[in-house]
Amino acid sequence: MAPLAARQAFLDWLTGERRASPETVEAYGRDIADLLAFLGTHQGGEPDLAALQLADLRAFLAHRAAEGIGNSSRARQLSAIKTFLRFLVRRHGLAPLPLGGLTGPRRKPPVPRALTESQARTATTDSFEDSPALAARNQALFTLLYGCGLRISEALALDMRDAPKAGQGLRVLGKGQKERVVPVLPAVEGAVAEWLRHRSPAGPNDPLFTGAKGGRLAATVAQRALQDLRRATGLPEHATPHSLRHSFATHLLGGGADLRAIQELLGHASLSTTQRYTAVDQAGLLDTWRRAHPRAD
Incomplete structure (x- = not known):
């Protein structure tokens, strides 16, 4: 499946079957678009999801960190990408990746907000x-x-x-x-x-x-x-x-x-x-x- 078609099928699934909120669908759509844009440069052409390796995902996260994206946002992006890839494995025959071995940045617990x-x-x-x-x-x-x-x-x-x-x-x-x-x-x-x-x-x-x-x-x-x-x-x-x-x-x-x-x-x-x-x-x-x-x- 072409990468853009795979992204759209994923978003349709989120909306129709998972009944995700419009905000979640929009955020996941941005996250997958960011990944595909990176892969286009990283792989040197149209992204090939069938050839995707864990090293490519690690490179994407490193790239986002270099752009100044915080830990929390990168952790959220990784979660969206894992959901996307698992969807493709179940619904479109993508070869599974050992995603359990891919850990994202640790989120810092928020500082409690006290009153004066x-x-x-x-x-x-x-x-x-x-x-x-x-x-x-x-x-x-x-x-x-x-x-x-x-x-x-x-x-x-x-x-x-x-x-x-x-x-x-x-x-x-x-x-x-x-x-x-x-x-x-x-x-x-x-x-x-x-x-x-x-x-x-x-x-x-x-x-x-x-x-x-x-x-x-x-x-x-x-x-x-x-x-x-x-x-x-x-x-x-x-x-x-x-x-x-x-x-x-x-x-x-x-x-x-x-x-x-x-x-x-x-x-x-x-x-x-x-x-x-x-x-x-x-x-x-x-x-x-x-x-x-x-x-x-």
């Missing part, structure tokens, strides 16, 4: 809700996320018997059913107590945070509530429930907390995951230096 202390205070104390009960519920949830560093799923899994009390450890069931105990600030206890004043009477096994119909609050509802608050108060776009957990860790680190202690509080299995927050703290220090140092320009 002032922004975190806004997220946990301001409200746009007309209903005092909804306002109290949202403030209690967001204060808990920021004050204890919980994941949204961990907070919403709490029951009434788990209602946080200052001076007592809050038992949290995290990823992999791993339990940890986190300390509770008076501000967290106070915010949750205010919510419970509005909440309907409930037993110890009932959910701590409830939705409009009385069932356990859904994460999507909590995310939308913070999105609405963000728009009402001018908080940045990265102000999400998970950013409150990031902010908890970043502000502790900035205050001099030990990295191992933060690891335990967050429930990270690996210290390397927690170390991402040092990049946030260093970025903040650099920004302060740039704004304050007379020779920063």
Whole structure:
């Protein structure tokens, strides 16, 4: 099959059978077009997919790196190309390549985006809700996320018997059913107590945070509530429930907390995951230096 016809057949398959989004089809189309353009030069003529070797794919990735394309984009391109070639093997008889032996560049995990202390205070104390009960519920949830560093799923899994009390450890069931105990600030206890004043009477096994119909609050509802608050108060776009957990860790680190202690509080299995927050703290220090140092320009 001619290379351009192979590309079009692949895109038709993505659209018709895989029902990929238009954005995915467009991105994969660009990735395959980039490969074919490179092969035209690399092979010295019309690309010959039947003659393709792993060395050609490695040369393509090296070429893209030399053009300044980042690791994440090259990793995505390699994923698209592997899908394309496997499609040709299954549907058009292309001889299979040992693609398992071809690894792309490692993607750097994104640096967590934390809020400033002032922004975190806004997220946990301001409200746009007309209903005092909804306002109290949202403030209690967001204060808990920021004050204890919980994941949204961990907070919403709490029951009434788990209602946080200052001076007592809050038992949290995290990823992999791993339990940890986190300390509770008076501000967290106070915010949750205010919510419970509005909440309907409930037993110890009932959910701590409830939705409009009385069932356990859904994460999507909590995310939308913070999105609405963000728009009402001018908080940045990265102000999400998970950013409150990031902010908890970043502000502790900035205050001099030990990295191992933060690891335990967050429930990270690996210290390397927690170390991402040092990049946030260093970025903040650099920004302060740039704004304050007379020779920063």
